[in-house]
Amino acid sequence: MKQQSVESQKGEIKFRKKLVQQQVEGRCIFNDEFETKGIEKILSDRMKKTFEQMSLLKESGIPLSPYIEIGAERCQRSLVLENEIGGTGAAVDISYDMLKSGDYYKGVFNKSKLPIRICCDANSLPFMTDSIPFVFCYETLHHFLSPIPIVKEIHRVLSPGGHFFFEEEPFRKILHFNLYKGKKIYLKESLG
Numbered sequence: 001m002k003q004q005s006v007e008s009q010k011g012e013i014k015f016r017k018k019l020v021q022q023q024v025e026g027r028c029i030f031n032d033e034f035e036t037k038g039i040e041k042i043l044s045d046r047m048k049k050t051f052e053q054m055s056l057l058k059e060s061g062i063p064l065s066p067y068i069e070i071g072a073e074r075c076q077r078s079l080v081l082e083n084e085i086g087g088t089g090a091a092v093d094i095s096y097d098m099l100k101s102g103d104y105y106k107g108v109f110n111k112s113k114l115p116i117r118i119c120c121d122a123n124s125l126p127f128m129t130d131s132i133p134f135v136f137c138y139e140t141l142h143h144f145l146s147p148i149p150i151v152k153e154i155h156r157v158l159s160p161g162g163h164f165f166f167e168e169e170p171f172r173k174i175l176h177f178n179l180y181k182g183k184k185i186y187l188k189e190s191l192g
Helices: 006-023 036-058 075-087 097-100 102-108 147-155
Strands: 067-070 089-093 116-119 132-138 158-167
Touching: 006 158, 036 158, 067 075, 067 147, 075 089, 075 102, 089 097, 089 147, 102 158, 116 132, 132 147, 147 158
Parallel strands: 067 089, 067 132, 089 116, 132 158
Antiparallel strands: none
């Protein structure tokens, strides 16, 4: 399966660094991306939804710890697991700056614990085979040319009987990839 080129990965990392500069440091870099308060409202809503979903998973007997969050960005969903669900684990992302912004969002959302943060490529997770009972991601798989290598890597690290939860993927059909033609669902103008 074809993987994202190094140049594409570098571009993603540079873009995410600029997002942090805009959304945490208050610089105006992109006109079509949210600034500090706008993104904080979106993250707050995402965290509430994550709490509801993870609570249901926990009630159904799925072990949520230790966990790995793939494509964790600002660590907002891992903050929920660490502080409200009682889980411990790792938030992984290709962007060091996004992961570092977890310090800022920990304060914004008045949380006491952060996950372990690991900057890595999801194609090569730095975890032992069969070692993690719960892996999850939100809005992540569509960033890859093909999700198959990522799902195989997740399968590799999942412990026997482990669970992989993914949500909010913009697919019309299961793993359909006409993704770059639509507008961002959270653009300022699409919210009214």
